[in-house]
Amino acid sequence: MSQRLSQIAFSVSDLRRSHQWYQDLFGFTPAGGTESFKGWACSTVQGVPGARTTCWWLLDTQEQFQIELFEYERPESRPLPADWRMCDIGYNLVGIHVPDFDAALQRAMRLNAPLVGDIVGAPGQRRACLRDPDGALLELMEDDPRATNPRLRPSGGERSTVRFITLSVMDLEQSRDFFRNALQMQEAQDVDLHGPEHEALWGLQGAERKSALYWADDILIEVVQYLSPQGRAQPADYRISDLGILNIAFGFRQESELRRVFNRTVNAGAKPNFPVPISVFNWAVMYVNDPQGFSFELLSVRPYYDGQMGFTPKHFDTLVHHQVLIEAPRELIWGVLANHAGIGDWWCYKGKLLKEGQEHPAGVGALRQLTRFGEKVVEEVMTFEPLQRMDYRLISGAPVKFHFGRIDLSTAADGRVFVDYSIRFKAKIPGTQWLMRLIIGGRMKRATKRLKTLCEQRSRDAFGASASRAT
Structure with missing residues (x-):
């Protein structure tokens, strides 16, 4: 079984604004939050000196998956560069399947979120891209990559479902090696997520790239290396607390499973932010950085503790x-x-x-x-x-x-x-x-x-x- 993707995290400038924006556009459900991510433990896990942050969670239709929103009191979260492009190195795109594509576009207009590029695809397969309030790029999908192999989900209705995340990397083969040996994930052969025509979604018509796809349980991870135009590296002083997509987390139910994956990532050349995962009995966590510097969180949560960790519906306020x-x-x-x-x-x-x-x-x-x-x-x-x-x-x-x-x-x-x-x-x-x-x-x-x-x-x-x- 593939590793489960349990979180996609964002750094945001205004927690209340972003929290409400994602609810209004996608129908995501509040799942509580915490003001305890601060001090030594937070700084050690995230690798962000002096980190002091408030975190709120949102749910889509999937089990043990959440959108995680961080607002940093310190350090200051710097915005995406004004000339940022989809090909630039980093976590750069989240794809979300919406149950009613036209209604989602109308909601986006009301929320002052205009499309970045063109709408691409025939009816039933349309795609569009827009930015969240802090500039993170999101793709709205009329088609569901899971349509040919549907799975039961604990919650449905009119809520949207996260379907993929894209990483733009310098070296695709090095990333393939890490996903294969450290995460023990196999490339997906049953889906074609993006073709050349989709570059118009984010304004890179005619771009050339090569990519690999991995099923992380029910969500795709797309790893892309742009050949033309080549992606620019992240600034030397980049921190994951800077605004935009922060990282992704692989989820486990047993701490022993987390530790096995943690050891494999370290043996494959990843640098953890602390020599061992930090364990708090009901849950354990550590961030590791792959050989190209991408941050991955490893998180284990006992099922009975889901409510405390933002995996069940709950209001924070x-x-x-x-x-x-x-x-x-x-x-x-x-x-x-x-x-x-x-x-x-x-x-x-x-x-x-x-x-x-x-x-x-x-x-x-x-x-x-x-x-x-x-x-x-x-x-x-x-x-x-x-x-x-x-x-x-x-x-x-x-x-x-x-x-x-x-x-x-x-x-x-x-x-x-x-x-x-x-x-x-x-x-x-x-x-x-x-x-x-x-x-x-x-x-x-x-x-x-x-x-x-x-x-x-x-x-x-x-x-x-x-x-x-x-x-």
């Missing part, structure tokens, strides 16, 4: 949520919500627009300041879909972190407008989560009631004025 039906025109309600300076008409804060957004003063990128009895809060608009949705996040000024607010509008069967308002957050001060939930939830409940009263009154006033003019 607290949700406060209120809904209200408003008998007023949708345009009127949206006008109230999009008036950042006038937010005091229904929230308990006075508002001020500090910075106008893109395409609309209240749109994406808008900054608003909220004040109340000496309290000063700054928030940023992340998503702005007129008459439908607005997302925002806290920038500064409140004793919470990883804040994310969302207001959704829809039309109910009776013609009234359904306003769905939710806020997720984590308290900065340990032990105060319940108190912050009580305070924010109470303010939010009063705000939605005031919003209803205000909008319905303005609607009645407008109707009365219209009736007077008509007579």
